[in-house]
Amino acid sequence: MGATVKYDEVEVGQEIPAVDYNVRRLNLVMYAGASGDFNQIHWNERFARMVGLPDVIAHGMYTMAQAGRFVTDWAGDPGAVVDFGVRFSSMVVVPDDDQGATISVSGVVEEKLEDKRVVIGLTARSGDAKVLSKARAVVQLA
Amino acid sequence: MALNRDFVGRTYPPSAPYEVSRVKIREFAAAIGDSNPVYRDKEAAQAAGYPDVIAPPTFPIVFSLQSGGEALVDPDLGLNLAMVVHGEQRFEYVRPIYAGDQLVTSATITDIRTAGRNELLTVRSDIATAEGEPVCVTYNTIVERGGAG
Numbered sequence: 256m257g258a259t260v261k262y263d264e265v266e267v268g269q270e271i272p273a274v275d276y277n278v279r280r281l282n283l284v285m286y287a288g289a290s291g292d293f294n295q296i297h298w299n300e301r302f303a304r305m306v307g308l309p310d311v312i313a314h315g316m317y318t319m320a321q322a323g324r325f326v327t328d329w330a331g332d333p334g335a336v337v338d339f340g341v342r343f344s345s346m347v348v349v350p351d352d353d354q355g356a357t358i359s360v361s362g363v364v365e366e367k368l369e370d371k372r373v374v375i376g377l378t379a380r381s382g383d384a385k386v387l388s389k390a391r392a393v394v395q396l397a
Numbered sequence: 398m399a400l401n402r403d404f405v406g407r408t409y410p411p412s413a414p415y416e417v418s419r420v421k422i423r424e425f426a427a428a429i430g431d432s433n434p435v436y437r438d439k440e441a442a443q444a445a446g447y448p449d450v451i452a453p454p455t456f457p458i459v460f461s462l463q464s465g466g467e468a469l470v471d472p473d474l475g476l477n478l479a480m481v482v483h484g485e486q487r488f489e490y491v492r493p494i495y496a497g498d499q500l501v502t503s504a505t506i507t508d509i510r511t512a513g514r515n516e517l518l519t520v521r522s523d524i525a526t527a528e529g530e531p532v533c534v535t536y537n538t539i540v541e542r543g544g545a546g
Binding site (some may be wrong): 257263276280285286288289290291292296306307312314316317319320321323324325326327328332333334336337338339340341342343346389 | 421424425427428429430431433435436445446447451453454455459460479480481482483484485486487488489490492493536542
Protein backbone atom coordinates (compact mmCIF):
# COMPACT_ATOMS: atom_id res chain seq x y z
CA MET A 256 0.00 0.00 0.00
CA GLY A 257 1.27 3.47 -0.79
CA ALA A 258 2.45 5.66 -3.61
CA THR A 259 5.70 4.86 -5.39
CA VAL A 260 6.46 8.58 -5.87
CA LYS A 261 8.50 10.05 -3.00
CA TYR A 262 7.43 13.37 -1.52
CA ASP A 263 11.05 14.52 -1.10
CA GLU A 264 11.75 13.99 -4.80
CA VAL A 265 8.84 16.13 -6.02
CA GLU A 266 9.11 19.89 -6.63
CA VAL A 267 6.37 22.50 -6.95
CA GLY A 268 6.01 23.30 -10.66
CA GLN A 269 7.12 19.84 -11.74
CA GLU A 270 5.18 18.74 -14.79
CA ILE A 271 3.67 15.33 -15.35
CA PRO A 272 3.78 14.59 -19.10
CA ALA A 273 0.53 14.41 -21.05
CA VAL A 274 -1.15 11.11 -21.83
CA ASP A 275 -3.74 10.74 -24.60
CA TYR A 276 -6.85 8.66 -23.96
CA ASN A 277 -9.06 7.64 -26.86
CA VAL A 278 -12.84 7.58 -26.50
CA ARG A 279 -15.18 6.00 -29.02
CA ARG A 280 -18.91 5.29 -28.95
CA LEU A 281 -18.19 1.77 -27.72
CA ASN A 282 -16.50 3.20 -24.62
CA LEU A 283 -19.58 5.31 -23.88
CA VAL A 284 -21.89 2.31 -24.23
CA MET A 285 -19.66 0.32 -21.87
CA TYR A 286 -19.52 3.24 -19.45
CA ALA A 287 -23.30 3.64 -19.52
CA GLY A 288 -23.71 0.00 -18.59
CA ALA A 289 -21.02 -0.01 -15.90
CA SER A 290 -22.06 3.27 -14.27
CA GLY A 291 -25.82 2.95 -14.70
CA ASP A 292 -26.01 6.38 -16.39
CA PHE A 293 -28.20 5.71 -19.42
CA ASN A 294 -28.85 9.36 -20.30
CA GLN A 295 -29.50 9.26 -24.04
CA ILE A 296 -27.19 12.22 -24.77
CA HIS A 297 -24.32 9.74 -24.29
CA TRP A 298 -25.37 7.23 -26.94
CA ASN A 299 -28.30 8.49 -29.02
CA GLU A 300 -27.32 11.03 -31.67
CA ARG A 301 -30.93 11.78 -32.59
CA PHE A 302 -31.79 12.58 -28.97
CA ALA A 303 -28.58 14.57 -28.41
CA ARG A 304 -29.37 16.85 -31.38
CA MET A 305 -32.98 17.17 -30.30
CA VAL A 306 -31.87 18.69 -26.98
CA GLY A 307 -29.49 21.09 -28.72
CA LEU A 308 -26.18 19.27 -28.51
CA PRO A 309 -23.84 19.04 -31.53
CA ASP A 310 -23.65 15.23 -31.32
CA VAL A 311 -23.33 12.49 -28.71
CA ILE A 312 -21.13 13.66 -25.83
CA ALA A 313 -19.05 11.63 -23.37
CA HIS A 314 -20.20 11.23 -19.80
CA GLY A 315 -18.40 13.86 -17.72
CA MET A 316 -17.54 11.03 -15.36
CA TYR A 317 -15.84 9.14 -18.19
CA THR A 318 -13.53 12.13 -18.69
CA MET A 319 -13.01 12.42 -14.92
CA ALA A 320 -12.15 8.72 -14.82
CA GLN A 321 -9.40 9.28 -17.42
CA ALA A 322 -7.99 12.13 -15.32
CA GLY A 323 -8.17 9.79 -12.32
CA ARG A 324 -6.31 7.10 -14.21
CA PHE A 325 -3.63 9.66 -15.10
CA VAL A 326 -3.15 10.48 -11.41
CA THR A 327 -3.20 6.90 -10.12
CA ASP A 328 -0.78 5.72 -12.83
CA TRP A 329 1.58 8.53 -11.81
CA ALA A 330 1.24 7.93 -8.07
CA GLY A 331 1.54 4.15 -8.37
CA ASP A 332 -1.32 3.42 -5.98
CA PRO A 333 -4.99 4.36 -6.50
CA GLY A 334 -5.46 4.28 -2.73
CA ALA A 335 -3.06 7.21 -2.39
CA VAL A 336 -5.62 9.66 -3.81
CA VAL A 337 -7.27 11.43 -0.88
CA ASP A 338 -9.25 14.14 -2.67
CA PHE A 339 -10.26 14.52 -6.32
CA GLY A 340 -12.48 17.20 -7.84
CA VAL A 341 -13.24 18.66 -11.26
CA ARG A 342 -15.52 21.07 -13.06
CA PHE A 343 -16.81 19.95 -16.46
CA SER A 344 -16.06 23.05 -18.52
CA SER A 345 -16.68 21.80 -22.03
CA MET A 346 -18.20 18.77 -23.70
CA VAL A 347 -16.23 15.91 -25.26
CA VAL A 348 -18.06 15.36 -28.54
CA VAL A 349 -17.71 11.76 -29.72
CA PRO A 350 -18.45 11.22 -33.43
CA ASP A 351 -19.75 7.90 -34.69
CA ASP A 352 -16.58 6.86 -36.54
CA ASP A 353 -13.52 4.70 -35.94
CA GLN A 354 -11.42 7.56 -34.55
CA GLY A 355 -13.76 8.88 -31.87
CA ALA A 356 -12.29 11.65 -29.75
CA THR A 357 -9.07 12.09 -27.79
CA ILE A 358 -8.84 13.31 -24.22
CA SER A 359 -5.34 14.58 -23.46
CA VAL A 360 -4.53 14.83 -19.74
CA SER A 361 -1.48 16.51 -18.21
CA GLY A 362 -0.58 17.59 -14.71
CA VAL A 363 1.61 19.82 -12.60
CA VAL A 364 2.59 19.69 -8.94
CA GLU A 365 0.86 22.82 -7.65
CA GLU A 366 1.54 22.64 -3.96
CA LYS A 367 3.31 20.55 -1.31
CA LEU A 368 1.19 20.07 1.79
CA GLU A 369 1.95 18.64 5.23
CA ASP A 370 2.00 14.90 5.90
CA LYS A 371 3.69 14.18 2.53
CA ARG A 372 0.65 15.21 0.54
CA VAL A 373 0.76 17.11 -2.75
CA VAL A 374 -1.81 18.94 -4.87
CA ILE A 375 -1.77 17.93 -8.53
CA GLY A 376 -3.38 20.40 -10.93
CA LEU A 377 -4.81 18.63 -13.95
CA THR A 378 -5.49 19.81 -17.48
CA ALA A 379 -7.73 17.83 -19.83
CA ARG A 380 -8.25 18.83 -23.44
CA SER A 381 -10.22 17.42 -26.32
CA GLY A 382 -9.50 19.09 -29.63
CA ASP A 383 -9.28 22.84 -28.93
CA ALA A 384 -11.48 22.66 -25.83
CA LYS A 385 -10.40 22.53 -22.21
CA VAL A 386 -12.87 19.90 -21.00
CA LEU A 387 -12.03 20.06 -17.28
CA SER A 388 -11.33 23.11 -15.17
CA LYS A 389 -10.57 23.45 -11.48
CA ALA A 390 -9.35 19.87 -11.76
CA ARG A 391 -7.15 18.87 -8.86
CA ALA A 392 -6.19 15.81 -6.88
CA VAL A 393 -4.56 15.57 -3.48
CA VAL A 394 -2.21 12.58 -3.33
CA GLN A 395 -0.50 10.96 -0.36
CA LEU A 396 3.10 10.35 -1.43
CA ALA A 397 5.75 8.09 0.12
CA MET B 398 -37.97 27.11 -14.97
CA ALA B 399 -36.03 28.13 -11.86
CA LEU B 400 -35.45 25.31 -9.40
CA ASN B 401 -37.32 25.41 -6.11
CA ARG B 402 -34.92 26.83 -3.48
CA ASP B 403 -36.98 25.23 -0.71
CA PHE B 404 -35.08 22.01 -1.48
CA VAL B 405 -31.77 23.43 -0.16
CA GLY B 406 -30.87 21.76 3.11
CA ARG B 407 -33.17 18.82 2.59
CA THR B 408 -31.74 15.49 3.65
CA TYR B 409 -32.83 12.12 2.36
CA PRO B 410 -33.10 8.76 4.11
CA PRO B 411 -30.01 6.53 3.96
CA SER B 412 -29.98 4.08 1.06
CA ALA B 413 -30.16 0.36 1.50
CA PRO B 414 -26.60 -1.00 1.73
CA TYR B 415 -24.85 -1.24 -1.66
CA GLU B 416 -22.76 -4.39 -1.84
CA VAL B 417 -19.50 -3.75 -3.69
CA SER B 418 -18.61 -6.80 -5.78
CA ARG B 419 -15.37 -7.77 -7.48
CA VAL B 420 -17.31 -8.30 -10.69
CA LYS B 421 -18.75 -4.76 -10.67
CA ILE B 422 -15.34 -3.21 -9.97
CA ARG B 423 -13.85 -5.21 -12.84
CA GLU B 424 -16.67 -4.13 -15.17
CA PHE B 425 -16.20 -0.48 -14.18
CA ALA B 426 -12.40 -0.66 -14.62
CA ALA B 427 -12.90 -2.22 -18.06
CA ALA B 428 -15.37 0.52 -19.03
CA ILE B 429 -12.88 3.29 -18.17
CA GLY B 430 -10.08 1.34 -19.87
CA ASP B 431 -7.97 1.02 -16.73
CA SER B 432 -5.97 -2.21 -16.49
CA ASN B 433 -4.48 -1.57 -13.04
CA PRO B 434 -4.25 -5.03 -11.40
CA VAL B 435 -5.41 -3.77 -8.00
CA TYR B 436 -8.88 -3.36 -9.57
CA ARG B 437 -8.92 -6.85 -11.11
CA ASP B 438 -6.72 -9.26 -9.21
CA LYS B 439 -7.28 -10.04 -5.54
CA GLU B 440 -3.71 -11.29 -5.09
CA ALA B 441 -2.27 -8.12 -6.61
CA ALA B 442 -4.48 -6.02 -4.34
CA GLN B 443 -3.43 -8.01 -1.28
CA ALA B 444 0.24 -7.69 -2.30
CA ALA B 445 -0.39 -3.93 -2.31
CA GLY B 446 -1.71 -4.17 1.24
CA TYR B 447 -5.46 -4.20 0.67
CA PRO B 448 -7.92 -6.83 1.95
CA ASP B 449 -9.40 -7.35 -1.53
CA VAL B 450 -9.55 -5.58 -4.91
CA ILE B 451 -10.14 -1.84 -4.57
CA ALA B 452 -12.35 0.40 -6.69
CA PRO B 453 -11.15 3.22 -8.99
CA PRO B 454 -11.46 6.74 -7.52
CA THR B 455 -14.59 7.62 -9.50
CA PHE B 456 -16.41 4.35 -8.69
CA PRO B 457 -18.70 5.91 -6.01
CA ILE B 458 -20.68 7.53 -8.85
CA VAL B 459 -22.21 4.08 -9.45
CA PHE B 460 -24.25 4.16 -6.24
CA SER B 461 -23.82 7.59 -4.61
CA LEU B 462 -27.12 8.96 -5.92
CA GLN B 463 -29.17 6.09 -4.51
CA SER B 464 -30.12 8.37 -1.65
CA GLY B 465 -31.64 11.65 -2.78
CA GLY B 466 -32.30 10.48 -6.33
CA GLU B 467 -36.02 10.85 -5.73
CA ALA B 468 -35.51 14.59 -5.20
CA LEU B 469 -34.40 15.04 -8.80
CA VAL B 470 -37.66 13.59 -10.15
CA ASP B 471 -39.88 15.37 -7.60
CA PRO B 472 -42.21 17.63 -9.65
CA ASP B 473 -41.96 20.28 -6.89
CA LEU B 474 -38.24 20.75 -7.66
CA GLY B 475 -39.01 21.73 -11.26
CA LEU B 476 -36.03 20.02 -12.87
CA ASN B 477 -36.17 19.20 -16.59
CA LEU B 478 -34.03 16.07 -16.66
CA ALA B 479 -33.63 16.19 -20.46
CA MET B 480 -31.61 19.40 -20.07
CA VAL B 481 -29.33 18.12 -17.31
CA VAL B 482 -25.58 17.76 -17.72
CA HIS B 483 -22.95 17.15 -15.08
CA GLY B 484 -21.36 20.36 -13.80
CA GLU B 485 -18.90 19.47 -11.07
CA GLN B 486 -17.85 16.42 -9.12
CA ARG B 487 -15.66 15.97 -6.09
CA PHE B 488 -14.67 13.01 -3.92
CA GLU B 489 -13.07 13.17 -0.48
CA TYR B 490 -11.73 9.74 0.41
CA VAL B 491 -11.26 8.39 3.92
CA ARG B 492 -10.07 5.07 2.54
CA PRO B 493 -10.36 3.14 -0.73
CA ILE B 494 -13.52 1.15 -1.39
CA TYR B 495 -12.93 -2.61 -1.17
CA ALA B 496 -14.83 -5.47 -2.76
CA GLY B 497 -17.10 -6.83 -0.08
CA ASP B 498 -17.92 -3.41 1.40
CA GLN B 499 -21.57 -2.82 2.28
CA LEU B 500 -22.00 0.92 1.75
CA VAL B 501 -24.80 3.17 2.90
CA THR B 502 -25.29 6.61 1.31
CA SER B 503 -26.99 9.60 2.95
CA ALA B 504 -27.73 12.60 0.74
CA THR B 505 -28.24 16.31 1.40
CA ILE B 506 -29.04 19.03 -1.14
CA THR B 507 -26.45 21.62 -0.14
CA ASP B 508 -26.88 24.31 -2.79
CA ILE B 509 -29.08 25.56 -5.63
CA ARG B 510 -27.85 28.57 -7.58
CA THR B 511 -28.09 30.34 -10.90
CA ALA B 512 -25.08 30.72 -13.20
CA GLY B 513 -25.86 32.68 -16.34
CA ARG B 514 -28.84 30.98 -17.97
CA ASN B 515 -28.29 27.73 -16.08
CA GLU B 516 -29.50 26.34 -12.79
CA LEU B 517 -26.99 24.44 -10.64
CA LEU B 518 -27.85 21.97 -7.88
CA THR B 519 -25.34 20.29 -5.54
CA VAL B 520 -25.94 17.05 -3.68
CA ARG B 521 -23.56 15.96 -0.91
CA SER B 522 -23.49 12.20 -0.31
CA ASP B 523 -21.94 10.77 2.85
CA ILE B 524 -20.84 7.19 2.27
CA ALA B 525 -20.15 4.85 5.18
CA THR B 526 -20.11 1.14 5.85
CA ALA B 527 -23.24 -0.47 7.29
CA GLU B 528 -21.33 -0.46 10.60
CA GLY B 529 -20.91 3.32 10.35
CA GLU B 530 -17.25 3.59 9.30
CA PRO B 531 -16.90 6.69 7.07
CA VAL B 532 -15.47 5.83 3.63
CA CYS B 533 -16.05 8.78 1.30
CA VAL B 534 -17.91 12.06 0.82
CA THR B 535 -19.02 13.04 -2.67
CA TYR B 536 -20.28 16.36 -4.03
CA ASN B 537 -22.25 16.15 -7.27
CA THR B 538 -23.29 19.36 -9.04
CA ILE B 539 -25.72 19.05 -11.92
CA VAL B 540 -26.52 21.79 -14.43
CA GLU B 541 -29.93 22.35 -15.94
CA ARG B 542 -29.10 24.06 -19.23
CA GLY B 543 -31.29 27.08 -19.82
CA GLY B 544 -33.10 26.45 -16.54
CA ALA B 545 -32.77 30.07 -15.44
CA GLY B 546 -34.15 31.03 -18.86
